Amino acid sequence: MTAAPTPTGRTRPGPVPPGSTWVVAGLGNPGPWFRRTRHNAGFLVVDRLARRHDARFRLRGLGATVAEIEVDGRRVVLAKPQWFINLSGRPVAGLLRRYGVPADRLLVVQDDLDFPFGAGRLKRGGGPGGHNGPRSVTKALGTRDYVRLRFGIGRPPKGQTIGNFVLQEFSAAEQAELPVLLDRCATAVETLVVRGLNRAQDTLHTADVQTG
Numbered sequence: 001m002t003a004a005p006t007p008t009g010r011t012r013p014g015p016v017p018p019g020s021t022w023v024v025a026g027l028g029n030p031g032p033w034f035r036r037t038r039h040n041a042g043f044l045v046v047d048r049l050a051r052r053h054d055a056r057f058r059l060r061g062l063g064a065t066v067a068e069i070e071v072d073g074r075r076v077v078l079a080k081p082q083w084f085i086n087l088s089g090r091p092v093a094g095l096l097r098r099y100g101v102p103a104d105r106l107l108v109v110q111d112d113l114d115f116p117f118g119a120g121r122l123k124r125g126g127g128p129g130g131h132n133g134p135r136s137v138t139k140a141l142g143t144r145d146y147v148r149l150r151f152g153i154g155r156p157p158k159g160q161t162i163g164n165f166v167l168q169e170f171s172a173a174e175q176a177e178l179p180v181l182l183d184r185c186a187t188a189v190e191t192l193v194v195r196g197l198n199r200a201q202d203t204l205h206t207a208d209v210q211t212g
Contacts, residue, residue: 021075026109027133039166041111041151048182062094086132089140106146115152118181
């Protein structure tokens with residue numbers, strides 16, 4: 001039985017069919033100093049999803065804070081690993097075991113230097129592309145068969161190191177655009193859970209073209 005939609009498009013809590021749970025793990029660094037930095041784009045996306053569904057994150061052991069939401073009858077476990085981003089794999093693997101979720105229903109949300117600011121890409125599998133967060137996840141799981149949402153942050157300006165760039169806050173101009181971009185990613189996540197990867201890719205990548 002699927003929960004009835006509310007006027008806002010959310011769903012009221014209801015029975016969750018077996019095998020319908022997803023884990024959505026945003027990657028970032030814990031602590032207030034890192035909260036608005038580029039490297040924490042993954043945290044920002046799952047935060048936006050939690051706010052959409054009036055959910056709060058709570059510490060659940062295994063090195064992660066967790067918020068549970070329901071999207072059209074599917075349970076979605078939003079997670080923010082509380083180990084540093086390069087060590088995200090063990091907390092993510094622990095959450096999959098706790099909730100009995102296979103790797104193919106894991107979505108990892110990360111920042112990505114290889115796309116311009118705000119561009120989003122969804123893909124199953126593939127290499128880490130130089131990012132130690134998904135590298136850690138792949139090592140802990142022993143597979144690449146999970147979905148990644150890559151949020152573009154662009155490249156550092158000439159003369160600035162990558163390390164400094166990713167640990168800086170988004171610029172004022174970027175912060176002004178963030179709400180719309182995070183909402184777009186949140187919608188893509190909801191579409192993935194309900195309608196599958198191909199439809200979610202169409203939604204996200206078409207929006208990139210329209211705003212590019």
